[in-house]
Amino acid sequence: MDKKLLENSMQKLQKGNVEALDSIYDLTSKAVYYLCFSILKNSEQAKDIAHDTYIRLYKNINRYELNTNAAAWILSIARNLSLNEYAKLKHTLSLEGFKEDLIDAREHFSDVDDFCYMNKTFQVLNPDEREIVILFAMNRFKHYEIAEIVNKPTGTVKWIYNRAVKKLREKIKAEPSNSETNKKEHQVLKTSTKLKKEGKQNER
Secondary structure (H helix, E strand, O other): OOHHHHHHHHHHHHOOOOOHHHHHHHHHHHHHHHHHHHHHOOHHHHHHHHHHHHHHHHHOHHHOOOOOOHHHHHHHHHHHHHHHHHHHHOOOOOHHHHHHHHHHHHHHOOOHHHHHHHHHHHHHOOHHHHHHHHHHHHOOOOHHHHHHHHOOOHHHHHHHHHHHHHHHHHHHHOOOOOOHHHHHHHHHHHHHHHHHHHHHHHOO
């Protein structure tokens, strides 16, 4: 994500350039959808809430404080809308329905590694762990940015992430790695571990 271009587009939108919203969408829509889906576990609902995120962004653009963290601000909107929607839907969600939604959601994943990783997070992690892992490993946010999005201390975010990666590692290692899907999952886990090390270096 080009954060300088995103900030520039946010400034243009504040000045009334509606076309800047297209640039904002292009830069952030993947991260927004991934986060919405990780919370809602429903492809259609995730798409609807992702759409609502940009409506809310446009209506509240003047509340954004320029030169802070546009991506975190946008993801916070998506997260809050998703959590509110999930509270309404949680009693109607079923495991079988989720399995179908996960299959339907595959078309929204341009990278098969992302889809494999998302699938594994649903199998292994609790909602807090899944949310943080997806923001870090798939959307490439730093721990302090995730802390801003999920409204938790940075230390807590790091602790949850480390616990989640350990659980993923144990789950994947316990499975045979001879299938193409499991080979992908093993490779993605290596990438996640690499990102974890890079994150530590970047935040020193």
